[in-house]
Structures are given as C-alpha cells and as structure tokens.
Amino acid sequence: MQDILRDRRTLFATVIIPILLIPLMTFGIPLLFSSTEQQIVEQTQYIAIINYESSEEFTKLIDGSRSLRVVAIDKPIDEAIRNGTIAAGIEIPKDFDNRILNEQNVNITIYYDASSRTSNVAYSKIMQFLSMYSKNTVDERLANREIDPQILSPIQVYASDVATEDEVSGYLLSLILPPLLAIIVATGGMNASIDLTVGEKERHTLEALLVTSTNRRDLITGKFLAVFSTTLVSIGFIMLSLSGSVGYLSTLAVQQMPIFLTLQTSIIVFVILSLMAIMIASLGMALASFAKSFKEANNYLTPMLFLIVILSFGSYGLSIEDVGLIPFLVPILNVTLVIQEVLVNNLNILHLVLTVTSTLVISIILISIASWIFHKESLLFRA
Amino acid sequence: MISIQNVSKRFGKFKAVDNINIEVEKGEIFGLLGLNGAGKTTTQRMVSTVFQPSEGNITVNGFNSKSDSSEVRRNIGFLPTEVGLYDRLTAREVIKYFGILNDIDENRINDKIDEVLEKLSLVEYANKRCGKLSRGNKQKVAIARAIIHEPPVFIFDEPTSGLDVISSRAVLDFVKQCKDDGRTILYSSHSMYETEEICDKIAVIHDGKILMTDSIEHIQKEHGSLEKAFIAAVKGERS
Ligand SMILES: Nc1ncnc2c1ncn2[C@@H]1O[C@H](COP(=O)(O)OP(=O)(O)OP(=O)(O)O)[C@@H](O)[C@H]1O
Ligand SMILES: [Mg+2]
Numbered sequence: 353m354q355d356i357l358r359d360r361r362t363l364f365a366t367v368i369i370p371i372l373l374i375p376l377m378t379f380g381i382p383l384l385f386s387s388t389e390q391q392i393v394e395q396t397q398y399i400a401i402i403n404y405e406s407s408e409e410f411t412k413l414i415d416g417s418r419s420l421r422v423v424a425i426d427k428p429i430d431e432a433i434r435n436g437t438i439a440a441g442i443e444i445p446k447d448f449d450n451r452i453l454n455e456q457n458v459n460i461t462i463y464y465d466a467s468s469r470t471s472n473v474a475y476s477k478i479m480q481f482l483s484m485y486s487k488n489t490v491d492e493r494l495a496n497r498e499i500d501p502q503i504l505s506p507i508q509v510y511a512s513d514v515a516t517e518d519e520v521s522g523y524l525l526s527l528i529l530p531p532l533l534a535i536i537v538a539t540g541g542m543n544a545s546i547d548l549t550v551g552e553k554e555r556h557t558l559e560a561l562l563v564t565s566t567n568r569r570d571l572i573t574g575k576f577l578a579v580f581s582t583t584l585v586s587i588g589f590i591m592l593s594l595s596g597s598v599g600y601l602s603t604l605a606v607q608q609m610p611i612f613l614t615l616q617t618s619i620i621v622f623v624i625l626s627l628m629a630i631m632i633a634s635l636g637m638a639l640a641s642f643a644k645s646f647k648e649a650n651n652y653l654t655p656m657l658f659l660i661v662i663l664s665f666g667s668y669g670l671s672i673e674d675v676g677l678i679p680f681l682v683p684i685l686n687v688t689l690v691i692q693e694v695l696v697n698n699l700n701i702l703h704l705v706l707t708v709t710s711t712l713v714i715s716i717i718l719i720s721i722a723s724w725i726f727h728k729e730s731l732l733f734r735a
Numbered sequence: 736m737i738s739i740q741n742v743s744k745r746f747g748k749f750k751a752v753d754n755i756n757i758e759v760e761k762g763e764i765f766g767l768l769g770l771n772g773a774g775k776t777t778t779q780r781m782v783s784t785v786f787q788p789s790e791g792n793i794t795v796n797g798f799n800s801k802s803d804s805s806e807v808r809r810n811i812g813f814l815p816t817e818v819g820l821y822d823r824l825t826a827r828e829v830i831k832y833f834g835i836l837n838d839i840d841e842n843r844i845n846d847k848i849d850e851v852l853e854k855l856s857l858v859e860y861a862n863k864r865c866g867k868l869s870r871g872n873k874q875k876v877a878i879a880r881a882i883i884h885e886p887p888v889f890i891f892d893e894p895t896s897g898l899d900v901i902s903s904r905a906v907l908d909f910v911k912q913c914k915d916d917g918r919t920i921l922y923s924s925h926s927m928y929e930t931e932e933i934c935d936k937i938a939v940i941h942d943g944k945i946l947m948t949d950s951i952e953h954i955q956k957e958h959g960s961l962e963k964a965f966i967a968a969v970k971g972e973r974s
Contacts, residue, residue, distance in 0.1 A: 556819030560880065563783045563813040564836040567805055729786050730746070 397439035397474035400425045400432060407448040413485065414442075418477045429463050439474035440464040455493060526695040530688035531664035533590060537625055538632050538660045538684075540586040542653050544579040545636025550649040558732070572726045576633055576719065583629035591622050617694045620704070624694075627711045628687045632660075634718035641725040641732075664688045680706040683714055736761045736888060736919040737782060742791030744777050744943075751777045753943035754791070759921060759936075761887075764914050766934035767923040768965060774943040775923040776816060779890050782921060783813040795888055809837075812882035816892045818873045822866030826857060826876045829865055830883055837884035851879045855909060871902025878909065889913060889920045895929060907933055927962040937961070939968050946972055 396419045404411045404422065415422040425432045429441040441463035445451065451458050462478055465471040491501045552558040561571060595618055639656065643649035663684035680686040686707040693699045726732065737759040744752040752774045759765040767775045780786045782793055784804040792799065798806040820829055827848060834844045852858050855875045860868060865876060874894065882889060891910065895903040910933055913920060924930050930937055931951060938948040946968040951961065958964035 552819075555821070556815065556817035557821065558819070559780075559785055559815040559817075560813070560819055560833070560877075561836065562785050563808055563811065563881075564833060565805055565809045565838050565884070566836045733785075 395419065395470075396421055397470060397477065398423045398437070399474060399478065400429060400438045400441045402429060402441065402443040403446050403448065404444070406444060406446050407452075410444065410448060410485070414478075414481055417481050420474065420477055420481070433463055433465050433471060436470075439468075439471045440478060442478060452489065526692050527668065529594075529695060530667065530691035531661070533594075533621075533625060533691060534628065534664040534684055534688050535657075535661055536590060537583060537587060537629050538657060538664075541579060541583040541629055541632035542636045542657065544582040545575075545633055546640045546646065546649050546653065548575045548578060549637060549640040550643045550646055553644065553732075554646055562732075568726050569723065572637070572723050576637055576722070579633040579636065580629060583633060584626060587622060587625045587629060590625070591618055594618075617697070617699075620694050620699070621691055624687055624690055624704075624707065627708060627715075628684065631683060631711050631715040631718065634715045634722060637722035638718045638725065641722050660684050667692060677702070677706060681710045683711060686710060736763070736796060737765075737921060738792075738794045739778070739782070740792045742778075742781060742788045742793060744774075744781060744786060745789045751943050752781070752788075755938075755940070755943075755945045757938055757945070757948065759919055761919050762914065762917055763935045764910065764920045764922055764933055766930040766937035767921065767940055768925075768927075768930055768937050768961075769923075769940040770925075770969065773940045775940060776892055777943075778940070779813070779892050779921060779923060782807075783811055783890055784808055785813075809884070810886050811888045811890055812884070812886045813890045814878055814881040814892060814894055816896065818870075818877040820865040820873055820876055820880075823864060825862050825864050826868065826872075826879075827852075827861045829876060830879050833880045834883045839884055847883060847885075848879075851883055854912070855879055856905070869902075871898050871905070874898060874902065874906065878906070882913075887917075887919060889918050891920065891922045893923055893925065895924070895926070903929075927960070927965060931955075931961045939965055941969055941972050944972075 398421050399414075401411055401414070401422055411422055414420060423438060425437060427437070429438075429443075432438045433441060443461040443463070445458060445460075448458060450456075460482065462475060464475040464478075494501045494503075552561065562568065566574075635656065636653065639652045640649045643652060663682065664687075666679075666682070666685045667688045679689060680703045686703070690699070690703055690707050693703065737757070739755060739757040741754055741756060742752060743750060743754050755774075755778065757765070757778075767778060769775050777786065781788050782795065782800065784800050784807050787801055792801075794800065795807045796810045798810060800807050821832075824832070830848050830851065831844060834847065835841075839847060848861075849858075852861050855878060857872065857875050857879065860872050860876075865873060868876065878891075878894065889910075894906050894910070898906065907929060910920060910922065914933075922930075922934060934951055936948065936950045937954070939946045947964070949957075949964075954961055954964045958967065
C-alpha cells in the first residue's frame, strides 16, 4: 500500500526511530556507564594539608600519588572544600615526624564533602594512600626489629571482580534492547493497522473497497500483509542499525564486544520479532476494525501499548537463569526474554519453541477476530 | 436488470427499509427520491452487497446478492455518498488501485484509465494528489474509480450533493452519457429538478417504505411536476 509509505507518521515510526535510537542506545549506554566515574578517578584532585610543614616527607609522598596534588589554601579548610577549591583536606599533628620516629600513635583527620562525588573519590584515594603509608611504616618498624612483616597478615585476600566493564554494559544493553525492540515493533505495527482499518472508515474509502470484486477475506488478508510488511521493513531497519552499531563497537579495540550478535543470532532475533509483528498486526487489526474513528481506536490501542510496554519491561523483574517456563507463554514478555537470552548467548531451545508457538496461536485467534469483524456489517458500519 | 423483491432491512429493532419492491430495466435511469433518513443509502448498499437484506431478495443482472455476491459486485459500480479517496495518492494511482482490486488485466489497465479520465475530463489532474483536488474533481475521481471495470450497472448515491453548479452539471451530463452507452443506473437524490431531468422512472421512499413508483412522464402528466407529486405523497403519509 503506497498510501502508507507516504504517511509521515508511519515513516517516522518504522524507519527514523530504529535508525536513530538503536545506535544511540548501543553506544550511549557503555559510554555513559564507563565515562563519568572513570573520568573522576583519572582526574587530579587538589587537597590541602594542615600543618604540612611538620612533615616534608609525608607531604612529598602524598603529593603526586594517585593523582592527588597538594596545594596551599588561604581559607578555612571546610570553606575551601565546599566552594570546590580543593576536593579534600588532611590535618596532621604538628609533631608528625617526631611521633612517627618515636613509634607513637598519630591522629589524622580527613575533611571531605560526602555529597560530592569528586570529594568522595579524593577521600578514598587519601584512605588508600594512608593505609599504604601505615603499612610501610609498620614494615619498616618490624624490619628494624628483624621480624618478617608476613607475620602480621596470616591471610592474604584478593577480591577480583570477574565482570569486565564491557560485560557489565553488555548485560545492561541486553536488558534494555529487547523491550526497546519490542516497543518499536509494536508502535510501528499499531500505527499501520490503525491506518488501514479505521483509517479507511474515517476517509470513507472502506465502502468503496467492499464493493470491488475482491472479497472481504482477501481484503483483510491484503491489509494484514500490508501491516505485516511495513513492520518487517521496520524490523529490517532495526536489525541493520543494531548490527551496524554492534559491529562498529567491536571494531573499536578498546571495547570488547558487549553483546553477541552473529549472523545466526541476528536471524533468530529477526524471526522472533517478525512473529511478534504478526501478533501485533493481528491485534491492531482486530481492535482497530472494531473502532468507528481514529479517536476510538486510540482509546483501545493506547492501553494496549501500555500493556505491551509493561510486558516488555516485565523481564526486569525476572532473572533469565531461573524463571521457569510460564513467562515464556506470556506474549511480548516471552519475546523480550528470548531476545535477551540470544543477546547474552544463552538461548534455550525449549524457551524459543514455547515463545514461537504461543505467539502463533495468539495471532491466529486475533486474525480470526479481525476477519469476523470484517464480515459483520453491524460492526463495520456502526451508526 | 435490478430486481428488489419484498426487501426489508433492520438495524436491531429499527426498520430502515420496510418491504420494498423495485424493478429497474436495462438501460434505464431509476431515481430513488426521499428525505434524509428515508432509506435510500441503505437500499443502495443492499444492492451493492455491502449490507445483506434482513428479508427478501435482490438480483442484479440475474445474480443473487446473497449467494452470488462477488458476481453482483463484478456487475456494479457503486459510488457511495462520501467521496473517500486516498489523499496521498494521485488520481491515477487511486483509479489504478481499484482497477486492480476489480481484477482488470494489468496490460489493459492504463488504457482503461486514460479512457475514463478522458470521459470525465480529468486528464490534466491525473497526476495530482487527491488531497489537492477540488471537491468537484474529487467526485469525478470517485466516479472513475467506481466504474473503471465497466460494469453494466451503476449505483450512484447523491452524486451531486455538495457540488457547485458547474461540477453538478458535469456529473449529470456524464450520467446521461452513461445511459446512452447502455448502462443501467440506480440514482438517489434529494433534488426534484435533477431527478426530473435525468431519470426515466422514480420511486418515492419515506421511512423505509415506498410511497409511489412511476415513470417521470406519467407523473408530469398526472401532477404537473415531480415536486408536487413528491410533496403530496410525503404529506399524505405524515398526516
Ligand atoms: N449501520 C446502521 N446502523 C443503524 N442504523 C442505520 C445504519 N445505517 C443507516 N441507519 C438508519 O437507517 C435510516 C435510513 O438511513 P439511510 O442512510 O438509508 O437514509 P438516506 O435516505 O440515505 O438519507 P440521506 O438523505 O440522509 O442520505 C436512518 O434512520 C439511519 O439512521
Ligand atoms: Mg444517504
């Protein structure tokens, strides 16, 4: 149907949104995830030391360590922190060097602003420095007594986060992409089905269509195929855009490929989305054929879209490792779950089969309803 | 050519058409006259198979509207009251689309479109988008769309309503030309003058019932004018 292609609204939903949104998400999320925190940690924070003159050695050690820089301030320390001149401050006693030398206790106060991320980062950098400093001091003292420092640490703990940053953002992406794909497909399909059913009623073209030699069953099949093919085009663009962005991401050597998108998985995603498109198209046709006007159709379809959004984000409450089988019978939800499985390279064939079957069964029911409405004059021409 | 026998149409409890009988001979222009809500459109929709009669039978060119509905549709060109066109398609595209839906041979379709555009003097508008056409030209496109498959029977529902004098005249002249080409036409209207000018026979329909059926010639002889006859019939029914 040429007419649909000239409709800007449909064009926007089927082509523009996928092209723009998907790369934005694919690139944006990893970037967003790594950038800010990373930046602050790598940045230099300025700190001040009260009584710095009491230990030239301590001041020299901390200055330049972990990108901290010691600066002199002419204001009270808390004011300087609050207005951002420095990120944090340290107060050491006036007799610092002496106390260290005499193996006495040293009290150090750290000033920082817990509500500022920069200040928090500076605080933890100072803490790391201090613990290292204190460990070195202890080691030195033990060495003076000829004792092995190992005696103080019978257990050595190494915590190692196995998830790389890329994996974390890949996981995040696999959470956000499937519902997004589902929603784009749904809105596209709904728009097209409204246009072809109530749209025909509002433009008064339906009656003219009904009196052509083409019978009603063929008409609704044609319409259904038109809705389906617009959605397919949309899915095509989604997949192109998605594999384009993921492919580009993987060529950037810095990033490990965050999600799995091979030709094979792309095909699976494409097929599942297409099946969902069939279901959405039949749902849209059934609901919209029932309506008398765009306005009424929107009244039916808006809650539907809402439901679709909720269902597609329903995967958030579930962990794909242990959801059981029932969620895979719930339309839309099963689609997003399966796509999620595909993206993290963990597809369960049973899940796929359940999803495909339930989607097809629901589609057939909905198509029959739509077709029944098209044969029912009282529903087609409601006064 | 068109035979409507004891036909009624109910919407729920409401009887929009009540036991009507109409016979239209080949080559005739038959007028359906009535006030708003009389049942003209409902009758024409039943002949066009959009609606099925609740009771009675309709045949067109020998085909029953219920059992042979697709044959009936092949034999008619229906122009509904509302000109519904696809605004984003050009006139030619709309006509072509309906040509395809009416099973016209792909090879002959463009020639047929040219022919019908010529007949309706639409040639210069053929490649304009329908949304940009004037009301009169839209109506012509709607007519072209309805008759592209050259059916023997035309059904026109108030084809001149909402048109200016010039456009109405063009439509009326076209209808007369169709009769000369041997078509059978079921024509509904509010306008006495129009009906008087083009129709051979008329039926006055009121509240779903037919009050009178007669030839224009006979009515003029009997009552002087169609308007007088119509008012007399409708008033008689009301009192
Ligand atoms: N689909 C429908 N459902 C319920 N009632 C209907 C339907 N279509 C028409 N009617 C009713 O049937 C009656 C006849 O309507 P119809 O459209 O046939 O009148 P008409 O003679 O064409 O009038 P007009 O001159 O206004 O076009 C009206 O009262 C109308 O409200
Ligand atoms: Mg009418």
